Amino acid sequence: MDDSCTLPDQAAPGTGSDAAGVSPQASQPSTASAGNSNTDPNLNGPLTLRPGHELPFVAPSSYLRPKPSSRTMSDKTSNPLDKDQMQGLRGIREFLKVRTSYDVLPLSFRLVILDNDLLIRKSLNILIQNGIVSAPLWDSRNGTFAGLLTSTDYINVIQYYCQFPHEIDQVDQFRLSSLRDIERAIGVLPLETVSVHPMRPLYEACRRMLKTRARRIPLIDTDDETGRETVVSVITQYRILKFIAVNNEQHTMLLKKPVREIGLGTYIDLATANMNSSVLDVIYLMVKYNISAVPIVDKDNRVMNLFEAVDVIPCIKGGAYDELTATVGDALSQRAEDFGGIYTCSEEDRLDSIFETIRKSRVHRLIVVDDDSRLKGIISLSDILKYVLLYGEEEDDLQEY
Numbered sequence: 001m002d003d004s005c006t007l008p009d010q011a012a013p014g015t016g017s018d019a020a021g022v023s024p025q026a027s028q029p030s031t032a033s034a035g036n037s038n039t040d041p042n043l044n045g046p047l048t049l050r051p052g053h054e055l056p057f058v059a060p061s062s063y064l065r066p067k068p069s070s071r072t073m074s075d076k077t078s079n080p081l082d083k084d085q086m087q088g089l090r091g092i093r094e095f096l097k098v099r100t101s102y103d104v105l106p107l108s109f110r111l112v113i114l115d116n117d118l119l120i121r122k123s124l125n126i127l128i129q130n131g132i133v134s135a136p137l138w139d140s141r142n143g144t145f146a147g148l149l150t151s152t153d154y155i156n157v158i159q160y161y162c163q164f165p166h167e168i169d170q171v172d173q174f175r176l177s178s179l180r181d182i183e184r185a186i187g188v189l190p191l192e193t194v195s196v197h198p199m200r201p202l203y204e205a206c207r208r209m210l211k212t213r214a215r216r217i218p219l220i221d222t223d224d225e226t227g228r229e230t231v232v233s234v235i236t237q238y239r240i241l242k243f244i245a246v247n248n249e250q251h252t253m254l255l256k257k258p259v260r261e262i263g264l265g266t267y268i269d270l271a272t273a274n275m276n277s278s279v280l281d282v283i284y285l286m287v288k289y290n291i292s293a294v295p296i297v298d299k300d301n302r303v304m305n306l307f308e309a310v311d312v313i314p315c316i317k318g319g320a321y322d323e324l325t326a327t328v329g330d331a332l333s334q335r336a337e338d339f340g341g342i343y344t345c346s347e348e349d350r351l352d353s354i355f356e357t358i359r360k361s362r363v364h365r366l367i368v369v370d371d372d373s374r375l376k377g378i379i380s381l382s383d384i385l386k387y388v389l390l391y392g393e394e395e396d397d398l399q400e401y
Contacts, residue, residue: 081256088254092388095248096203101196101219104235104243111233113138116146116177120157121319123149123176128317131336133310136218136231137176145220145229146177147193151292151309153179154316155283159186161321162280172319195220198232203389206240210386215292237381238364244388245359252355259354260347264387265368265379272297272375275304275329279315282307282328295367295375296328302373305332306342308364344369347376354384 112130114123116139127133127149137146160182161171174182183190192212196205198219209217219232245252259265271285272295282294286309296305307328314334315323345354345366357363368377 084254085257085262086392088251089388089391091251091254092244092248093203095244095251096206096389097201099202099243099247100199101202101205101217101235102198102232104202104239105198105219105233109233111136111231113231114149114176115140116175117141118176119172120154120174120176120178121172124154124313124317127313133313134216134234136234138231139177143228145195145218145231147179148214148216148218148234149176149179150216151312152191154312155286155309156182156186156188158280158283158312158316158321158324159188159287168321171321197221202240202243205235206385206389209237210382210389213382215382237385238358238362241355241358241381241384245355249355249359253352255351255355258348258350259345259368259379260377262351262387262391264351265366265377265383267368267377270295270375270378272301273307273328274298275327277328278325279307279312279328279331280324283312283324292380293365293378295378296332297375301375303342303344303367303369303375306365306367307332311335342367344373345379346370351384351387354379 110130112126112132112135114126114135114137116137118126123135127135134148134150137149138144139146156179157171157174161168163186180190191214194208194212194214195218196208198221205217209215216234216236218234221230221232222228223230260267269289271289271291273282273285275296275298277296285294286292292309294307295303296307298304305328311331315326315331340362343357343361343363343366345368347368347370354366357366364381366379367375368379370376
């Protein structure tokens with residue numbers, strides 16, 4: 001690979017707010033349901049996308065309301081909409097404080113744990129075969145939890161390969177236990193290893209995730225007899241927000257202020273790419289801006305698609321690092337057939353309608369577009385969780401966690 005492959009020594013992607021851009025052809029966002037339909041009775045016609053990139057756009061239900069003049073949610077305000085918004089946020093916070101992380105887990109679930117001594121290239125195949133994008137790591141020698149494997153780790157490996165291309169044979173022999181060595185070699189600060197006991201309040205898990213900028217957190221228990229750690233499961237921001245949406249509708253329905261008015265999401269300095277950009281170019285943007293997704297847009301800044309950090313995983317299956325020069329369009333065509341599509345909303349959509357979308361669909365972020373599908377901003381689940389937990393909180397309350 002030539003010098004153009006070199007990536008900057010930046011923090012790995014996936015830990016910040018998703019300030020990225022998007023790029024398939026101009027298409028109108030559809031309604032809030034599942035993401036499998038290409039038409040919307042409220043729109044002018046069906047979506048038109050390039051062959052091989054047919055991807056539905058899904059927008060939360062929009063019910064426009066008059067905008068209140070105030071942007072604050074202080075108890076001192078006399079605006080009924082502000083009071084309802086604050087009441088909803090407080091209700092959600094109290095709900096999170098009385099429920100445990102264990103409550104979030106489904107009745108039946110599968111947990112894949114990888115041994116720290118496994119080759120990195122073999123871990124790729126395991127994730128792909130099991131349809132997962134992360135897994136807890138276990139140190140079998142010491143019998144302890146060893147961290148969480150995510151797409152960020154694979155992007156770090158790509159950075160290492162680009163900085164040291166003559167060591168490709170060594171890269172193929174790296175084991176999961178080598179991930180910290182790779183971080184040091186490329187000058188990346190290691191992510192803090194964070195976990196929580198499954199019976200601790202869910203609010204505590206959320207605060208720890210926000211503090212460390214993690215999108216998922218392992219639940220670790222300790223055996224009473226042996227004192228050894230046990231990995232119970234891993235909960236994600238999506239799982240937590242869906243738990244709120246399903247079980248706390250009486251409070252989410254009060255969140256009726258438009259997302260732009262409450263400052264939810266990122267609307268400036270958005271990183272974008274196009275369908276002809278190389279995968280390596282997009283990885284560079286993720287590393288440079290510390291983001292986990294880059295919107296793919298056309299020449300008119302209309303949203304075409306979204307390249308996410310997890311899309312990197314199939315690109316390097318089997319150690320095919322040379323294929324990173326392939327185009328984004330080619331890489332996105334490798335997505336599974338059941339991929340749910342990307343989700344969009346407008347600046348006038350309300351947080352209650354976004355929670356309704358999360359309740360019905362598997363949403364990881366929303367692309368904010370105008371009526372012509374032009375990119376306006378991006379809302380990550382981290383943005384939503386941070387707003388729900390922290391907005392309007394007193395400084396003393398924030399120090400408790």
